[in-house]
Amino acid sequence: MEKILIVEDNKALSKLIAKKIVQNINFDVDVAHTLKEAQTLIGNGNIYFIALLDLNLPDAPNGEVVDYIVSKKVPSIVLTANVDKQTRDEILKKDVIDYVYKGNMDDVNYIFQLIERLSKNREYKVMIVDDSIVMRKEIKRMLKLQMYKVFTAAHGEEALVYLKDNPDIKLVLTDYNMPVIDGFELTKTIREEYTKMQMSIIGITANSDEMVSSKFLKIGANDFIHKPFTKEEIVCRANNAIESLEYIETISDMANTDFLTGARNRRSFFKEINAYMEECKNSGEEFAIGMIDIDKFKNINDTYGHDVGDVAIKELVRLITESIKGSDIVARFGGEEFCVLIKNIDKSSAVELFVRLRLKIAQNIISINDKKIQYTVSMGVTFDCEEGVEEMINQADMALYNAKNGGRNRVELAE
Numbered sequence: 158m159e160k161i162l163i164v165e166d167n168k169a170l171s172k173l174i175a176k177k178i179v180q181n182i183n184f185d186v187d188v189a190h191t192l193k194e195a196q197t198l199i200g201n202g203n204i205y206f207i208a209l210l211d212l213n214l215p216d217a218p219n220g221e222v223v224d225y226i227v228s229k230k231v232p233s234i235v236l237t238a239n240v241d242k243q244t245r246d247e248i249l250k251k252d253v254i255d256y257v258y259k260g261n262m263d264d265v266n267y268i269f270q271l272i273e274r275l276s277k278n279r280e281y282k283v284m285i286v287d288d289s290i291v292m293r294k295e296i297k298r299m300l301k302l303q304m305y306k307v308f309t310a311a312h313g314e315e316a317l318v319y320l321k322d323n324p325d326i327k328l329v330l331t332d333y334n335m336p337v338i339d340g341f342e343l344t345k346t347i348r349e350e351y352t353k354m355q356m357s358i359i360g361i362t363a364n365s366d367e368m369v370s371s372k373f374l375k376i377g378a379n380d381f382i383h384k385p386f387t388k389e390e391i392v393c394r395a396n397n398a399i400e401s402l403e404y405i406e407t408i409s410d411m412a413n414t415d416f417l418t419g420a421r422n423r424r425s426f427f428k429e430i431n432a433y434m435e436e437c438k439n440s441g442e443e444f445a446i447g448m449i450d451i452d453k454f455k456n457i458n459d460t461y462g463h464d465v466g467d468v469a470i471k472e473l474v475r476l477i478t479e480s481i482k483g484s485d486i487v488a489r490f491g492g493e494e495f496c497v498l499i500k501n502i503d504k505s506s507a508v509e510l511f512v513r514l515r516l517k518i519a520q521n522i523i524s525i526n527d528k529k530i531q532y533t534v535s536m537g538v539t540f541d542c543e544e545g546v547e548e549m550i551n552q553a554d555m556a557l558y559n560a561k562n563g564g565r566n567r568v569e570l571a572e
Contacts, residue, residue, distance in 0.1 A: 160185040161272070162208040164195045164222055165236060166215055167259075174209065174265060181269055182276075192217035192225065205231050207254065207275065209268065212237040212244075220247070227252050232302065234271065249388055254302050274396055278304040281399055282323055285309045286316040286343060287332040287361070292384075296330060299391050313338025317346060326356065328398050330382075330391075333362035333369055341376060348377035354405045357398035361386075415489040417467060418474040426488035430498055430546055437541060444500050445507035448537045448553040449477070451493040452565040457532060465525055469493075469532060472523050480514045496550065504540050511538050511568045519566060535560035539571035 161184045165171035168190060175186040187203060189195040192214055208231045212220050226233050235248050235256040248256045255271060258264045283305045285296045293309045300307050308323065310316040312335045320326060329347065333340040344358055360373035363384040370381040379401070380394055413425035421429070430446075437444060451457075451473060458466040470493055477487045477497060486498040499507055515536055523530045537556025539549050552571035560569040 158183065158185045159206040160187060160203065162187050162189070162195065162198060162203070162205045162226070162231065164189045164192070164208065164214070164226070165211040166190050167211070170259065170265075174268065177265075177269060178272070182272055184272070191215060192222045195222055195226065199226070199229050199231075207231070207272065208233045209257075210235055212239075212248070220251075223248075223251055223253065232275070232304070234268065252298075252302065255389075255392070274400075275304045277403075278396075278399070279306075281328070282306045282308065282326045283328040283330070283395065284316060284319055284323075284326050285330050286311075286313060286335070286340070287330075288312055288335045289332070292332070296391060299388050300395060303392055303395065305395070312336050313340070313343035313346070316343055320347070320350075327402055328357045328359070328395060330359045330361055330395070333360060333364060333373070341372065344373065344377050353377070353379055354402070354409075357402060359394060359398060418471050418489055420474050420495065421486055421488035423488060423490055426486060426490075426496060426498070427546060429486060433498070433500065434541075434546060442501050443503050443541055444498065445502055445504070445511075445538060445540050446549050446553050447497045447499070447507075447511050447539075448490075448550070448557040449473070449495045449497060449534050450536075450557055450561070452533045452535055452561075454493040454532070457530065461525070461528065461530065465528075465530065466493075468525055469523060469530065472521065473518065473534070476518050476521060477514065480510065480517065496553070507538065507540065508568070508570065511536050515566065515568050533566035535565050536568045537571065538568060 161178055163171050163175055163186060171188050171190065175188055178184050178186050184206065187198050189198055193216055208226045210223050210226055210233050212223065212235050214222055223233060223235055233253045235253050236259050237244060237248065237256055238259050240258045245256065254275065257268055283300055285293050285307065287293045287296070288311050297307045297309055308319050308326070310319055314337045316329065316331070331340040331343050340360055344360065347356065347358060357379045358377060360370065360378040360381045361384060362369050373381050379398055382390060382394060413421060415422050451469065454466065457469055473495065474487060477495065481487065481497065481499060484500050488496050490496050499510060502510070515534060519533045521531065535557055537553045537558070537560055539552040539556060542549055556569040556571040560567040563569065
């Protein structure tokens with residue numbers, strides 16, 4: 158588990174922050190109350206994800222602990238009881254992530270939000286496009302402190318090369334006035350490939366003409382920043398852009414997945430399988446569809462309660478997911494019934510897969526509240542046909558019906 162260093166002479170506050178970090182964001186914590194104690198922890202070879210540093214300590218009254226920890230290449234957040242302009246400016250001159258005012262619980266809670274944001278930022282690639290090497294380096298320094306993976310390009314053409322090699326870049330900050338391909342053309346070109354739900358673009362310019370910012374926004378930029386800007390402005394806008402993409406992804410997932418199990422929902426399943434079957438008409442790829450239903454599921458709910466029934470359903474999805482490829486799809490069609498699409502598989506291999514899956518489910522034991530629960534499933538399986546998705550689902554449903562009537566815990570093939 159990664160570790161966070163807290164250096165704070167207020168023992169009650171440091172204890173509170175440490176406790177909340179361990180409880181809420183899954184990091185280990187080391188606490189020091191003086192610069193000397195912090196030096197001992199660093200000297201013992203401890204590696205920290207970040208450090209939370211009190212600006213004024215008994216043995217370091219003028220921010221010496223910040224200079225020391227930063228010199229050891231530990232990303233740092235400054236804790237301060239004073240946020241006047243002079244103090245703020247002095248803090249931001251140092252290579253620190255941010256500063257937090259130690260005023261009340263809302264300020265303390267911001268620390269946890271910031272740590273979570275930094276931890277997530279490590280997953281994201283961002284790109285800075287500016288013909289000024291000084292500006293590129295400065296913005297890169299700011300965003301590297303926020304834990305982003307940062308690329309830099311001197312103009313739009315170079316940026317497009319980076320995008321081709323790194324299609325998972327999520328944020329582009331681009332200057333307007335650049336050689337070869339300027340910020341407008343770059344933004345328009347990016348928007349031909351990426352929607353606002355897939356990538357954020359922030360336009361940047363020193364031009365005072367209001368038309369520049371409005372044009373940037375009209376051709377597809379999500380946001381706009383005028384030069385000169387503060388470190389806080391760049392950081393806040395970059396983090397807001399990434400958070401917006403995360404919210405969009407969350408909403409999209411909620412619209413396409415079953416809340417209980419994480420499997421696809423019926424609407425999402427039909428949308429994807431219809432597109433897939435169109436591809437198969439051209440490629441000739443074989444596939445199989447299986448309907449899976451838990452046998453006597455009502456008995457589980459009646460005997461153990463609906464909470465245990467929910468666990469049984471989630472366990473079924475886990476077993477199915479473990480048995481199929483990442484490109485295959487499992488969708489919840491209702492209650493305890495699921496539909497599985499197995500792509501690129503011949504008939505005999507598909508039958509073998511479903512037979513193994515039936516046995517795996519029957520042998521699985523679920524331990525809940527000192528109780529051990531087992532159940533079986535019935536399956537109906539059909540294979541690619543000319544009649545379309547609805548007919549295939551009907552065939553698989555009929556095969557499932559035959560499996561139930563045939564004694565349950567069976568795999569039946571569509572006729």
